[in-house]
Amino acid sequence: MQDEQKGKLHPLTLIMNEAVSIFKDLGFTVEVGPELEDEWHNFDALNVPKDHPARDMQDTFFLKDKEGFVLRTHTSNIQIRYMEELVKSGDKPPFAIVVPGKVFRNESTDATHEMQFHQIECLMIGEDISVANLKGVLFEFFKRFFEGEEVEIRLRPSFFPFVEPGFEIDLRRGEKWIELLGAGMVHPNVLSNCGIDGAQYQGFAFGMGLDRLMMMKLGITDTRYSYQGDLRLNQF
Numbered sequence: 001m002q003d004e005q006k007g008k009l010h011p012l013t014l015i016m017n018e019a020v021s022i023f024k025d026l027g028f029t030v031e032v033g034p035e036l037e038d039e040w041h042n043f044d045a046l047n048v049p050k051d052h053p054a055r056d057m058q059d060t061f062f063l064k065d066k067e068g069f070v071l072r073t074h075t076s077n078i079q080i081r082y083m084e085e086l087v088k089s090g091d092k093p094p095f096a097i098v099v100p101g102k103v104f105r106n107e108s109t110d111a112t113h114e115m116q117f118h119q120i121e122c123l124m125i126g127e128d129i130s131v132a133n134l135k136g137v138l139f140e141f142f143k144r145f146f147e148g149e150e151v152e153i154r155l156r157p158s159f160f161p162f163v164e165p166g167f168e169i170d171l172r173r174g175e176k177w178i179e180l181l182g183a184g185m186v187h188p189n190v191l192s193n194c195g196i197d198g199a200q201y202q203g204f205a206f207g208m209g210l211d212r213l214m215m216m217k218l219g220i221t222d223t224r225y226s227y228q229g230d231l232r233l234n235q236f
């Protein structure tokens with residue numbers, strides 16, 4: 001009798017589970033939420049101006065039969081929903097959350113880009129949170145994620161409307177630097193939009209692509225393999 005082929009978890013699922021587990025060990029709680037989102041939670045509350053290019057049809061999937069709603073372009077909508085619920089319940093910071101999930105952008109597909117992909121995002125808010133905390137959390141994550149490898153991170157100034165200051169984060173593996181994610185200190189406007197006093201509390205947020213992490217860790221050369229349903233992906 002032939003051996004039955006056993007089912008296995010998709011490599012993306014394995015990477016997501018591993019990343020979430022690391023952040024949980026670092027004190028973050030897991031939050032999830034809707035992939036179909038209104039513009040307030042996806043853009044407005046995140047300090048994204050009405051004329052920002054991210055709202056352009058070339059980047060965002062708008063729903064024809066549901067005006068004012070989009071397929072979320074990032075997992076940051078859950079940041080807003082979490083903070084709104086926190087304030088509504090009468091609670092206050094500090095808190096730290098991690099948000100894994102699928103996001104959508106109207107982009108052309110190639111070896112490193114898809115119209116749907118997966119992100120993991122972290123938000124930490126408190127009275128004494130600084131860039132040093134941001135760098136420490138990221139370094140500890142990558143040290144555990146790429147266990148056995150020597151890793152180093154660096155921050156380069158960048159602009160994102162929902163953080164100030166903002167950074168691009170590069171990761172060094174071996175001799176090579178790789179641009180990996182965006183991060184920064186949460187903009188006071190974002191906190192105030194959720195009912196949190198930006199003069200008393202501050203914190204950081206960052207988000208990175210799980211598909212990219214999967215490719216780096218498992219040596220997969222084309223992200224499109226992840227969405228073809230080919231069981232040969234189990235080799236990774």
